[in-house]
Amino acid sequence: MMPLRRFRIHQAREIKEAAEMLAQFGDKGRLYAGGTELLLAMKHDLLRYEHLVDVKTIPGLDKIELKNSTLHIGSTATHRSIENSPLIREHFPVIAEMERHVANVRVRATGTLGGNLCFAEPHSDPATLLLALRAKARVQGSKGERTLEMDELVAGAYETSLAADEILTAVAIPLSAKPRRAAYLKFQIHERPTLGLALVLELDDGQNIKAARAVVGSVSPKPCRSDKAEALLAGPRDKVEKQLPHAAKALAEAADPVDDLEGSAEYKRHLIGVFLRRAFDRALQRPTAHG
Amino acid sequence: MSAEKKRDFQIVNHSVPRRDGPAKVTGKAVYVSDVKLPAMAYAKVLRSPYAHAKIVSIDSAKAAARPGVYAVLTSNDLTGLNLYYGHAVKDHPLIAVDKVRYAGEPVAAVVAQDERTAFEALEFIDVKYDELKAVLTPKEALDKGAALLHERTFEAGALRGFEGEVAAGRGSNICQESHLKWGDVEAAFARAAAVVEGEYYFPMAYAYAMEPYVAIAEVSDNGVTIYSSAQHPFMVRHDLTTVFKLPVSQIRLIVPFVGGGYGSKSYTKIEPLVAACAWKAQRPVKLQLSVEEAMLTTRSDDALTWMRTAVDAHGKIIARQARIYMNTGAYAENSPLVCEKATNRTVGPYSIPNVQIDTYSVYTNTVPASSYRGFGCAQVTMAGESQIDELATKIGKDPYEFRLANVAKPGEEFFPKMRPFDGTLKQDLEIAAKALDWQQTPPKGHGKSIGCSTSDAGAYPLTSTVIRVHADSSVSILTGSTELGQGSHTVIPQIVAEELGVPFEKVRVVASDTAITPYDRSTGASRTTTLMGRAVLEASREAIEQMVRMAAELLKIKTDAIEVVRGGVRCGEARLTWSEIISRYYGLPDGEVIGRAYIRKAGDFSKPPVFWETACTGVEISVDEETGLIRVEKLATVGDVGLAINPALAEGQDIGAATMGMGVGLFEELVYEGPQLVNGSILDYRVPRFSDMPRQVEMHLVENQDGVGPYGAKGGGEASLNSMPSNIANALYNATGVRIRRVPLTPEKVWRALKERQ
Structure with missing residues (x-):
């Protein structure tokens, strides 16, 4: 960690203004929200910017609300505010619980959901769970608004598909008409998790899983799901239970884990099996409305 | 007394x-980082990207010309100073001279009006290197034809503290050797009833202190004044008298509160460099390192220990032999003394009639190693206490009973020419066993272990x-x-x-x-x-x-x-x-x-050691066999301290040391990929957290007033570290039947070992 190099902060008052600034500064500028990852990388001299465009000053960008059966989380909402939001605790306890285990309380009090997703650090907890919850990213740029799937937003390690002048404004998560059970588990020894695994099950009745979404994060450059795995995770509960090892194998194949300081690819593939089973057990024990 | x-x-x-x-x-x-002198400037250090390279040229003109920069320090312009220092071996230049010996070594320093200006100027220094082949492990370093780190011989430092000759620079990469021998080892192994033999590894660790290295220097006609986070100001003073060729009375070291040391703050670190900066810039200079830079300054010696231990038919330990390779990194620092202490401490707290220990401290192109809490004892107790359990198992004895039967007795001259044993290990072990309910079988997936150590302490x-x-x-x-x-x-x-x-x-x-x-x-x-x-x-x-x-x-x-x-x-x-x-x-x-x-x-x-620093620790662990994750559920410490002047502080030292040992047992390790340290930041280097602490902790002090300190006190504070890594390995064996001889016991390592068992 070194002294920060000199840079200028520009505090935008509206999204349009922020988008214009970003377009103007190009490579020399970067959007700045909580800064818990960006400023750390700058202090380690891994990233250099002359201009930071602060979007925390845009009114209402941190709003958390329920509209038209969809939960909207504004991009500058902090992890801490999401963790403590009564709305989220009621409708998506799995999100509140995931947020409660993001980094540490100092990071959660400053770091934002939007910043986390757009920094696209491969070990992001929210990116993994939100992909499982079929969340959508609302994006606004100088050419207007668009909506992206989570796996479209996150393009790779430290990489999003946003254009230079585009800003993530909110994440929208649909409530489910069907009863839904969800779990997010992670395995963590170091500062960054070895593995994060999200499982969302839609239930027909007590014994039948109508649809499933399983996402594994941290093991490879971006959160990953697999149609094959999800097909194996749907059906009568006891049948799915027997298919869990096959589903885990399919998920591991899709994720294609990498060797790094958090563990070898082989170990991570093994852990996907362990934690898919644990998430399955956890999800089905948890009686909640939307996960 | x-x-x-x-x-x-x-x-x-x-x-x-x-x-x-x-x-x-x-x-x-007030810590040094809080101290500000009038007209004080700030230094930042340019570090080598290469592990081993010749410095072809350094051009610092552009950096020196930047606004706010007062001076740029390189080895080119230090005429008048003695650049090499070292209390043990004078092999350490205060800034790289002609070549660099590890990635992260200081090559130049900028002194400027503030830290940011100094830092921003660093990239304007143009250094041309000619890369040399690097040697990274003792094995590589001792290979025939291995590149030499040091081409010339060095004098011993004035306060060297070790007995042997300086080996450094004599045509090999051996920095120091230490040999200990009594009895007839070969004959004892020949008649032994049972022998265990194995190779054990204790990793490179960083003694993480919350305060990284920091120093302020002022050079005037009165001499050199330094504020420093140094643990041993008088030893640093001595090194500076040689750097500046000044009498003792003209070197002044002031040490306010130090923010933790654990070995890392012992002996001279950045003081010669910051003093040279102040000398060159002709104003007071502060240099504070980041944690990441501190991790490029000192670490523990890692140690590869081959060991065998023998018992007779009555279950008495009759012989121990070990050959230890310690990786001392690029410079000797305090490693010659660590080498010698590790040799002595390999004997353990046992009465063994036949002993042979051969230890080699070897230069490599890695961060210099130096003191680390336990001081060589942690490294070798990992091997020794693992082997005690292995031997007990082999002869069908309870490891605790086996220890009771073999530990040195009060007053026993168990180590030739040294002070008779001044502790009561039998009593200590009994307390640890009681704290752990030793006779009670633990639940499935749990395992217990008790270990002990003694060190020739007090310096x-x-x-x-x-x-x-x-x-x-x-x-x-x-x-x-x-x-x-x-x-x-x-x-x-x-x-x-x-x-x-x-x-x-x-x-x-x-x-x-x-x-x-x-x-x-x-x-x-x-x-x-x-x-x-x-x-x-x-x-x-x-x-x-x-x-x-x-x-x-x-x-x-x-x-x-x-x-x-x-x-x-x-x-x-x-x-x-x-x-x-x-x-x-x-x-x-x-x-x-x-x-x-x-x-x-x-x-x-008059008789060394000042005292035998003695302690027992005991753990009960649980193992998640699916992931390999170990959790320490229960911890007992027993400090054999003679008399605790302040019992709460003595216990605080014991739990702190045990926690540090637990860290090395479970996850702490500096990792090199090729010549680069890849987890040299606190984001990547894992130290114990409160959430790792056992749910049950019992701390005991044994106060028999048997030391030479005041009222019969003896020192404590390091010993509870030493037996923790082996405790975790032994408890894992007791829980699962799997023996791992290399710490840390990371979940993946445990998982692999469990997989091989099946």
């Missing part, structure tokens, strides 16, 4: 609250002090012992308050300024309570003797008619407090009496 009865103590042996606590928790405590006994008894009976203690968080500045006044019979609050410490406080060799090797404690006790008694003579003169009686009571003297009905004696003696309500003491290698301290 004649032992006073424990129950008589008024202040000693009580857990008085630590002196520095309120200042530290309210942020008022070289050279300590002096002055205590000043003022005319109001308040007292100032001048001590060169540094407060690193271990509590010495609470314990030292406790002893003086006890001796003089004055309230603890009235006794104050003036510390660690080499221009003011008398010489103390070091604050390390768990020596302060024993040596500085003994010194302030003797200085207090010397002051009392003087005041008794003064009282005799005032009362016009013989000194032997005077009885010393709490806070003063008595003769028949007449009573005089210290305050009354001093005031009446001088005829003013002012003035003072100065008591002093010198401890040297004589009398009680």
Whole structure:
């Protein structure tokens, strides 16, 4: 960690203004929200910017609300505010619980959901769970608004598909008409998790899983799901239970884990099996409305 | 030391609250980083990207020309200074000369008006390197034809502290060798009833202190003044006298609170470099390293230990042999002494008639290794205590019973030419066993282990002090012992308050300024309570003797008619407090009496070690066999401390050391990929957290007043680390039947071992 190099902060008052600034500064500028990852990388001299465009000053960008059966989380909402939001605790306890285990309380009090997703650090907890919850990213740029799937937003390690002048404004998560059970588990020894695994099950009745979404994060450059795995995770509960090892194998194949300081690819593939089973057990024990 | 009865103590042996606590928790405590001198400039360091390279050229003109830059320091322009320092071996240049020997070595420093300006100028220094082949492990370094780190020989440092010859620079990469031998090892192994043999590894670790290295230097006609986070200011002073060719009286080291050390702050680190910066820039200069830079400054020696141990048919250990390769990195630092201590400590706390230990400390192109809490003992106890369990298992004995039958007995000369054993390990082990319910089988997936260690501790006994008894009976203690968080500045006044019979609050410490406080060799090797404690006790008694003579003169009686009571003297009905004696003696309500003491290698301290630092630890762990994750569920520490001057602080040291050992047992390790340290930041290097702490902790102190320190005290604070890594390995074996001989026992390593078992 070194002294920060000199840079200028520009505090935008509206999204349009922020988008214009970003377009103007190009490579020399970067959007700045909580800064818990960006400023750390700058202090380690891994990233250099002359201009930071602060979007925390845009009114209402941190709003958390329920509209038209969809939960909207504004991009500058902090992890801490999401963790403590009564709305989220009621409708998506799995999100509140995931947020409660993001980094540490100092990071959660400053770091934002939007910043986390757009920094696209491969070990992001929210990116993994939100992909499982079929969340959508609302994006606004100088050419207007668009909506992206989570796996479209996150393009790779430290990489999003946003254009230079585009800003993530909110994440929208649909409530489910069907009863839904969800779990997010992670395995963590170091500062960054070895593995994060999200499982969302839609239930027909007590014994039948109508649809499933399983996402594994941290093991490879971006959160990953697999149609094959999800097909194996749907059906009568006891049948799915027997298919869990096959589903885990399919998920591991899709994720294609990498060797790094958090563990070898082989170990991570093994852990996907362990934690898919644990998430399955956890999800089905948890009686909640939307996960 | 004649032992006073424990129950008589008024202040000693009580857990008085630590002196520095309120200042530290309210942020008022002053550390070097809080100190600012007038016209002070700031330095930042350019570090080598290569592990081993010739420096072809350095062009610093562009950096020097930047606004706000006062000076750029390279080895090109230090004529007049001695660049090489080292208390053990003078092999360490204060900045790279002609070549670099590890990735991260300082190559140049910029001095500027502020840190940012200094930092921003670094990239304008143009260094051309010619890369050389790097050697990264002792094995590579000892290969025939291996690249040499040091081409020339070096003198031994003046305060070398080790017995052997300097091996450095004699045509190989061996920095130091140490050999220990008694009995006939070969014959003993030949007639042994059972033998275990294996290779064990203790990793490179970083002794993470919250405060990274920081120093401020000022060079003037009066000499060199340095504020530093140094643990041993007097040792640093000595190195600086050689760098600047100045007399001792013209080098001044001032050490305010130190934010943790654990070995890492011992001996000279950045002080020569910052002093050279101040000399060049002709103004005071501060250099504070980041944690990441601190991790490129010092680490523990990692150690690869081949060991075998033998028992006879009665279950008595009859022989131990080991060959140890320690990776000392690019410079000797304190590793020659670590090498020698590791050799001694490989014997363990056991009475073994046949011993042969051969240790090699080897230069490699990695961060220099130096002291690390436990001081070689942690490295070799990992091997020794694992092997004790393995041997017990092999002969069908309970490891705890096996230890009881083999540990050194009180007063036993278990180590030739050394002080007889001054601890009570049998009693210590029994306490640990009781704390762990040893006879009780643990639940499935759990395993227990008890281990112990003893170290020849206390370093070289050279300590002096002055205590000043003022005319109001308040007292100032001048001590060169540094407060690193271990509590010495609470314990030292406790002893003086006890001796003089004055309230603890009235006794104050003036510390660690080499221009003011008398010489103390070091604050390390768990020596302060024993040596500085003994010194302030003797200085207090010397002051009392003087005041008794003064009282005799005032009362016009013989000194032997005077009885010393709490806070003063008595003769028949007449009573005089210290305050009354001093005031009446001088005829003013002012003035003072100065008591002093010198401890040297004589009398009680003539035979090494100063004391045997002895402790037991016990754990119960649980193992998640699916992931390989180990959790320490229960921890017991037993500190064999003679007498705890402050029991709460002694226990604090024990749990701290045990936690540090747990870290190495479970996850702490500096990882190199090729020549680069890849987890050299606190984001990537994992230290224990509160969430890792066992749910159940029992701390015990054994107080038999059997040490040479004040009231029979002995040092503590390191020993509880030593047996923790092996405890975790042994407990894993007891839980699962899997034996791992390399720590840390990361989940993946455990998972792999479990998989191989199936």
